[in-house]
Amino acid sequence: MNNNEGKGELEAGKVDCNETLEIENIEVDLILEAIWRRFGYDFRNYSKNSLTRRLNTMIQDIDEKKLSGLIPKILYEKNFLPTILHHLTIQVSEMFRDPLFYKSLRENVIPILKTWPIIRIWCAGCATGEEAYSLAIVLQEEGVYQRCLIYATDVNEEGLRQAIEGIYPIKKMREYSENYHKSDGKGSLNDYFSANYGSAIMDQSLKKNIVFSTHNLVSDSVFTEASMIFCRNVMIYFNQKLKDSVMDTFAESLSAGGFLSLGSKENLIGCRAKERFSEFDPKNKIFRKKFGEVTNG
Numbered sequence: 043m044n045n046n047e048g049k050g051e052l053e054a055g056k057v058d059c060n061e062t063l064e065i066e067n068i069e070v071d072l073i074l075e076a077i078w079r080r081f082g083y084d085f086r087n088y089s090k091n092s093l094t095r096r097l098n099t100m101i102q103d104i105d106e107k108k109l110s111g112l113i114p115k116i117l118y119e120k121n122f123l124p125t126i127l128h129h130l131t132i133q134v135s136e137m138f139r140d141p142l143f144y145k146s147l148r149e150n151v152i153p154i155l156k157t158w159p160i161i162r163i164w165c166a167g168c169a170t171g172e173e174a175y176s177l178a179i180v181l182q183e184e185g186v187y188q189r190c191l192i193y194a195t196d197v198n199e200e201g202l203r204q205a206i207e208g209i210y211p212i213k214k215m216r217e218y219s220e221n222y223h224k225s226d227g228k229g230s231l232n233d234y235f236s237a238n239y240g241s242a243i244m245d246q247s248l249k250k251n252i253v254f255s256t257h258n259l260v261s262d263s264v265f266t267e268a269s270m271i272f273c274r275n276v277m278i279y280f281n282q283k284l285k286d287s288v289m290d291t292f293a294e295s296l297s298a299g300g301f302l303s304l305g306s307k308e309n310l311i312g313c314r315a316k317e318r319f320s321e322f323d324p325k326n327k328i329f330r331k332k333f334g335e336v337t338n339g
């Protein structure tokens with residue numbers, strides 16, 4: 043639209059604020075279409091505002107003047123994909139993030155999971171692995187880790203590589219240690235890593251039952267028959283349509299009575315799958331798949 047009628051004061055040829063936003067919107071749509079068609083990664087149903095912010099940061103980081111300047115790079119530079127994934131998927135994570143959630147996991151969920159013969163936990167969107175290691179520590183302290191398998195997946199291979207290494211800055215461990223104690227940790231977080239020149243190397247024993255693997259929640263299907271799914275602080279970046287489809291995947295993937303854990307700002311409101319879950323500990327965003335449900339598996 044290039045209609046300046048009714049904008050008397052505007053000089054001819056200059057774009058106003060609304061037009062700038064409209065152009066930005068078109069640029070973002072074209073970028074997402076190009077990423078999808080060129081690399082097969084579909085960000086078209088991620089939340090637009092957050093994507094626009096991240097694309098704007100990306101052009102600053104790579105010294106590009108306009109958003110549309112990204113399009114030739116996407117089309118012609120074969121090695122551009124990691125740069126895109128680096129900027130469009132947020133790799134921020136913490137150990138024992140939301141400690142009261144982990145406390146509830148210990149007190150309310152694990153006693154139920156303990157009665158099951160095999161416990162499979164899918165950590166979807168595990169980023170750099172802090173969540174999977176926190177979970178492994180809790181399961182070990184609750185005496186059930188040897189019967190558990192943790193599938194920790196993410197779309198971002200760069201993050202997964204760090205997750206597999208399990209090496210974190212030691213100064214972060216101090217902050218994580220506080221979280222660990224608030225989560226009712228049974229010992230000291232120091233028991234689970236060795237310190238080496240400013241780095242904390244997670245204990246090998248924690249890795250024993252964790253399988254790290256790539257999985258794209260947008261395009262890949264049900265991952266495993268899970269007793270519990272963690273998908274925390276991931277769907278906050280999705281629009282309602284994508285959230286709906288991912289929640290359907292989770293409902294299919296969970297065993298009857300299985301648990302779903304979401305991030306503190308996430309919920310099932312507005313999702314088709316909402317009726318398939320009951321609220322187990324709504325304060326800590328833990329839901330439970332209703333019994334009487336049939337999985338596809």
Ligand SMILES: C[S@@+](CC[C@H](N)C(=O)[O-])C[C@H]1O[C@@H](n2cnc3c(N)ncnc32)[C@H](O)[C@@H]1O
Nearest residue numbers: 131132135136167169197198258259260274275
């Ligand atoms: C903010 S981090 C959350 C990490 C962790 N769950 C936590 O709460 O600390 C979001 C993660 O979701 C992942 N992610 C985004 N889109 C995804 C997709 N389509 N499939 C799988 N993971 C995705 C990102 O790569 C990132 O690692």
